[in-house]
Amino acid sequence: MIPRIYDMDQLDTIYILSDSESQQEQLFTEYPKVKSKYTEIASICEAIRQAVKRCDQNFIPISFIPAGDETSNANLDQLHSSFMYTQIFKEILLDTEYNQQSIKDLVLYWRSQYVGNSEQLNNIDEFGSSYRSDLSISWYTRHWFTYSMLNRALRTLEADIIIKIGFFICDLHRQLVELHAQQFNSDNTTLFTVYRGQGLSKADFEKLVKTKGGLISFNSFLSTSKNRQEAIHIVKTCLKRDHPDLADLYDNIGVMYHDMKEYKKALRFCKKSLRLRQQTLPETHPTLVNSYNNISQIYLQMEEYSTALSYAKRAFQIVQKSLSSNHPNFQATQDNLIGIIGIIGIIRMITGITFDK
Template structure:
């Protein structure tokens, strides 16, 4: 919420407890008038005399919300992990008419989402002019919609975005091959985000075990940006815990286990690469090595979680997935996708295919 200076001091104390309200920005002519009392309200993220800095802060807020929506599996036989993995494998086998798929996505969004007509027209007319990573990292609905679809196992969204999931995975795979020679054998990346209290408790119980990020995974080489822009702000949400993931990456394991990643440079992504972003494909699996409290003057709900990437073989997380995969070896492409939908209890959607 953006509040004018004239209303701020009287309005904010009344509304600041609303759970739907995450961030408050004060737009005024004199910052010093509001600085003292605003310090007592954590949801006030800043006092500004111009709108442009607020717009930049809102972009970070939006990304924080999207990051908190990413699908994570902690249970070693989590059906969400298994079925999203199998759906992705089926999608990668399908070769569709891209023009038709883009048109169907745009029509679906016109009916189902709040995407602007200008954005939809841009996607329809310019999709082939830019790379999948450019669209994914841009200020459009694609990032949010894809995360939401995979987290909620929304079959309609996964179907409509199937061509994009395929293109994005293929783009990351191509870049991984090109960049592999210049990548260090082992390195660290960081990711700041919020976790719900429920997911945080699950993670603590899984310590020493495995977890999977079921979405495309955005990480950064820059620890400071990951902490200050994403982990710390998430801790101010009363319903979440701020997490700084410290991820130990072994390039050889990623290549062997078909978990490609790519460095998102200025020429590839939408924004200037201040975050030094490394983007992984879906279903990256990690071992939870350590969970430690971060001592911080601003919040007591900040934790550093150390993860190490593992291969996708020889562990329980993939045992049942492999069994389900064998059940559909007779089918490929859309037939395989339909078989998985029936397993998910979606026979009507399978018939529609």
Template sequence: MAHLDSIYIFCSNKLRHQGWTQNWTKIKGVHTNIKDICQALQLAVKQCDQDTIPVSFHPINEMASLENLNQLEPTFMYTQIFKDILLDMEHNKHAIQYFITYCRRYGFVSSIHINCFEKEYRPQLAIWWYTSPSNIYSMLNYALSTLNVDTIITMGFFICHLHQQIQQLYEEQLSTYGKETFIVYRGQGLHKLDFEKLQKTNGGLMSFNNFLSTSKDKEVSLEFARRASKKLNMVGILFIMSIDPCIESTLFASIKEKSYFKKEDEVLFSMHTVFRVSAIKPMDNKNEFYQVELQLTSVDDQQVRLLTDRIREEAGDGTGWQRLGNLFLKMGHFNKAEKFYNVLLKHTSDGSERALYYNQLGFIHSYHGNYGKAVWYYEKTLEIEQKILSSNDPDLGSSYTNIGTVYSKMGEYSKALSSHEKALRIRQKTLPSNDPSLGSSYNNIGSVYNNMGEYAKALSSHQKALEIRQKAFLSNHPSIGSSYNSIGSVYDNMGDYLKALSFYEKALDIWQETLPSSHPNFASSYNNIGSLYYKIGECSKALSSHKKALEIQQMTLPLNHPDLATSYNNIGSVYNKMGEYYEALSFYYRALRIREKTLPSNHRLLATSYNNIGGVYENMRENTKALSYYERALEVYQKILPSDHSDLANSYNNIGSVYDSMAEYPKALSFYDRALEIREKTLPSSHPDLAISNWYMGSVFNDMEDYSKALLYSERALNVWQSALPPTHPHIKTVKESIEIVTQKL
């Protein structure tokens, strides 16, 4: 019953119900007269509207951390941008008709009122309609408190007309105020959690993120506050607002002559009024009723200016709606952004605008891991741009880049490479040689080559990207950190772990200087460092890094995002190496479930999951299950990878290992030999994977009692590991002991 605010009973015998209704706090009255119950209901609706107006709080200490926009309340930012946009727009008769159709379709306003609105509405009657019992006020209040983008846009003309009428009255009435500060009142309820925020804001700012209704009649406001104090989890507040008419601030006006209710002495403020909280005083002994003193701030108030400038800076350039969309995305409110762009698509037929909105929807679906939908939206963007832009327009390069990035995430590397190379060719023709967009293209191409196992080409591309970025940016720019991270990844795959760690740490140092602590780049960095520690056998450091990555991702990503699967997979690998097999399986299966939901059936990462689960079952001596998962992985790899790819080598190696455990030595040797052949062809001579292949071959020959070959392969393994790993690594100790045993058998 949480959504039920009040109950009113209409009956013929009031005495019959007065007793039992006293036990139910939500029953507010028993009425026998239709006029009385209608008046009570109107008052209850107004009370609910008063209590649900969206408000925001900005303590003084918050201003020191304005670099992190996430610390500002979203409603404050969005309504500020909405106000800027809607007041700048032109609204015609079509907007009014669309609103009427919208209300009829969704039933927000009764048919009687909307028919009357259609016949009689004019801009100079905006205040009358706002204060009337037509539900328009409630509709607007709900839209702004829930950030219902569709309703806000639909009511844009009304917001603009209401503001303009307040402005006209303000200009007419200004001379009557003189220079004396005057007081207005507002009674309402605040949820206890909001009241706690208000208490922390003493001396700071409080904003009302809607049009604000106040009264010159203290008793009327007191009654609203008293009624609110009796509600569950609510605190009754009497706001005493000090208004200095000499300062430039949010517009306000007495609307007594324009209101539906002529008897109410109401002062109405335009959207987004900001006050400074000067005092908070209890008015009872139960901590349920407070007097809060507010002072209207000037538009030149330093704290207000900091807030609004920061928001406008983050929203960026472009049209009003584009700036609002930018803000949604920068704040990470992707679901709101998706609804917003779909609404905008319904409202425009302009090609360039539709291309932009499709592009942003592609970005959102890519972020959520819906790669098929992301490609569809990006290709819709490209289709429009190819019709309206020249063949070398930089925006085409951006679209090819976006498509290539998604194909890369889908594991379709040839398509990804083709798209990124198209983007590079366009940018080379139209941009200066040190433009950051060229750096991005080289970085993207390098990442694809890295995934394809072509490490020399990957390094070359990433080095070009780094050189461009070092010319274009300051030394601690996040993009330079991205280049270091990418180069580290290539060295990591090449088995040069010391170089890889050096580049990973350079990237992390830059990002720690320049990015908020929950930025996705940190998850990438911690995962890379964790994987590297895993490879060199430092499991506790690896686990710590991977858990840091997971913590960031769980704060910022949806539950089924592919990046979460990566972290679950990495943590599973560490637990597997530590011998905690049930923990390992738990994390591996979490990763697999996400990947099966979000990726195509032949995606490389699915094969990775199959391999990893197979590895745990092998360690648990459940060879049949292990072989089943390894073979599923090999089946995927053979469909999507070139015949000499390193992942195929790993897969052959894993299957060989199971046959080795089952004492089926000829089969084991066959698979080990295929793995070794690929690794000798594609990896540098000091790569640890070469040591693993030689070690496994030596182990099988030892079991087959072919000791000369066992010694040959074991010594090869030792030579590689000594050049690639720390001298205390357990692999080195193990192979030395094995060589001693084999030597004794010769």
């Protein structure tokens, strides 16, 4: 069956429910869309639930407005329509008065959506009996049915669902505003960085790069983490095993660790990137050059000069075969090689230490 349906654009991921170990690795190798094999229906359902959650997350419309002189009425006119509609809904919801009946109506609707799902029905009943406005963040992050419905409503702008869940959106908004005010009104205010694994189209990613220092607008609530690795894990699980963007991700992480002077971690991720590119690209492909140059710079900082020189030479050999001499990457790679040779020459002259040719 897999060969017949594999190339369908609508097919993103394949989950296999089987007790057999035969042909498992072969399937993973031949068909990268095959995510994993499961032996229990419960575990495969949980995996699909998490995949749907990631899809919800990645389909949140995003608008980008550059900073400085580039910001204009023309830029504002290009905001995603869903963002503007969401602002209108927000004003209406915040001006609406809600009461206990609003909670009852939402619980009744939720129960109709989860008929036969005893676990979720118990959670919904708990929501109906114990929900308070100051627990909105807890409910949003704690249970799938609250997170799923709220984000689906804001993504699709289904007015009837937004109205049903309106009190919850308002409570969540107000609690976040309150927590933000508490943080920045404190005498001991400290800034902290949060991370989020977010899928973007190439066009949106290019806009994101150009919007540094500008405005990025979302028409939903964003879940984040203080743990960088959690965000990286989300991105990695969204990408296929041999997806070229995964190599870019590893490279970017390696460069980040290099800038933080954590060279061993930087080396580990840059070598992961190189291995993945070597598996999917010809050995003289110019994309490999970035990996070789990055690794050469890491070894240089680690004072492993011979190894740094070998990677820099390999990068230059590739650009000599694949790029013209006036290409920017040709010049940058040549400068990298000359710089490493120069450093080795200075060390040799001062210390008398020689390195492998």
